[in-house]
Amino acid sequence: MKLSIVLLLFLVSSFHLSLSQCYNALFNFGDSLSDTGNVVIAGLPYGMTYFGHHTGRCSDGRLVIDFIAEGIGLPHLLPNTAKNASFHQGANFAFIAAPALPFDFFHQRGLSKGLWVNASVHEQVDRFEKLLPSICGTPQECKDFLSKSLLVVGEFGGNDYNTGIFGGRSIIEVSTFAPHVTQAVAEGVERLIGLGAVDVIVPSVLPVGCFPLYLTLYNSSNPEDYGPKTGCARKFNALSWYHNTLLRRQIHRLRQKFPAVSIRYADFYAQGFDFAINPLKYGESPALLN
Numbered sequence: 001m002k003l004s005i006v007l008l009l010f011l012v013s014s015f016h017l018s019l020s021q022c023y024n025a026l027f028n029f030g031d032s033l034s035d036t037g038n039v040v041i042a043g044l045p046y047g048m049t050y051f052g053h054h055t056g057r058c059s060d061g062r063l064v065i066d067f068i069a070e071g072i073g074l075p076h077l078l079p080n081t082a083k084n085a086s087f088h089q090g091a092n093f094a095f096i097a098a099p100a101l102p103f104d105f106f107h108q109r110g111l112s113k114g115l116w117v118n119a120s121v122h123e124q125v126d127r128f129e130k131l132l133p134s135i136c137g138t139p140q141e142c143k144d145f146l147s148k149s150l151l152v153v154g155e156f157g158g159n160d161y162n163t164g165i166f167g168g169r170s171i172i173e174v175s176t177f178a179p180h181v182t183q184a185v186a187e188g189v190e191r192l193i194g195l196g197a198v199d200v201i202v203p204s205v206l207p208v209g210c211f212p213l214y215l216t217l218y219n220s221s222n223p224e225d226y227g228p229k230t231g232c233a234r235k236f237n238a239l240s241w242y243h244n245t246l247l248r249r250q251i252h253r254l255r256q257k258f259p260a261v262s263i264r265y266a267d268f269y270a271q272g273f274d275f276a277i278n279p280l281k282y283g284e285s286p287a288l289l290n
């Protein structure tokens with residue numbers, strides 16, 4: 001009994017050790033769910049409760065990407081726009097409000113007024129590609145370097161759909177963005193694999209129909225519009241669900257194309273949905289993201 005506990009402790013600690021030694025760097029791409037300071041809205045005290053000073057995070061605490069960094073024993077990610085910083089252990093390309101798709105996609109649909117940052121998946125990967133030589137040198141050296149790094153691509157998509165919905169478009173029209181959005185995410189992952197990535201995490205979108213913002217702006221008197229257990233708005237969750245189905249299909253395709261690369265789907269939807277179903281498990285208020 002004692003022996004097995006000691007063995008277990010040993011396994012746990014050596015697992016932790018090997019995890020921390022596993023990655024030399026962490027790179028992240030995404031939007032407000034993971035921006036650690038690229039869009040600092042000066043004067044707004046965002047992100048200070050945990051860090052003690054404002055960091056530009058859209059949270060008073062740590063973001064998922066902060067916990068990933070801690071979990072693999074690397075420093076919290078600096079935004080790639082940080083001045084005079086060393087990115088040898090990673091960088092964060094995420095921007096608050098970033099859609100996956102470029103300006104032109106929305107411009108063609110008369111929706112570009114709703115955009116306030118140009119930081120699509122491709123633009124973020126462009127910035128990564130530009131930064132790489134300063135981190136690791138030649139393309140071959142960078143391949144070796146990235147073969148020991150962890151890359152997180154997303155969440156992306158929330159702002160693409162927001163741009164359509166807040167621009168007054170129907171949910172049917174906005175749903176037609178999903179194949180383009182998930183294609184863009186997959187193209188981003190494919191470019192990163194081309195640069196040498198072998199370990200990629202691709203998060204899903206959250207159940208946006210549970211967000212207080214959507215519940216407030218698009219309230220309805222028809223009870224059928226809401227999930228009976230969650231009170232979440234069905235049509236918006238259906239949109240998230242559709243996006244995630246297409247995203248999983250893209251990941252499946254990439255796994256077949258690149259069998260040597262680990263591409264993990266991070267199910268933010270299920271986690272977010274659990275907040276709505278079991279709010280008491282997480283705190284007292286059933287409100288998700290406000």
Ligand SMILES: *[C@@H]1O[C@H](CO)[C@@H](O)[C@H](O)[C@H]1NC(C)=O
Binds near residue numbers: 084
């Ligand atoms: C930039 O970094 C170098 C080396 O760490 C340091 O000597 C220098 O003072 C820094 N410059 C600024 C403007 O922070």
Ligand SMILES: *[C@@H]1O[C@H](CO)[C@@H](O)[C@H](O)[C@H]1NC(C)=O
Binds near residue numbers: 103116
């Ligand atoms: C984004 O790019 C487009 C096209 O190049 C440009 O017209 C627009 O002003 C840019 N938006 C921002 C916020 O920089």
Ligand SMILES: *[C@@H]1O[C@H](CO)[C@@H](O)[C@H](O)[C@H]1NC(C)=O
Binds near residue numbers: 219220221222
């Ligand atoms: C939606 O919310 C507004 C503001 O609280 C309220 O006045 C309105 O009656 C609500 N509409 C429906 C259909 O519940």
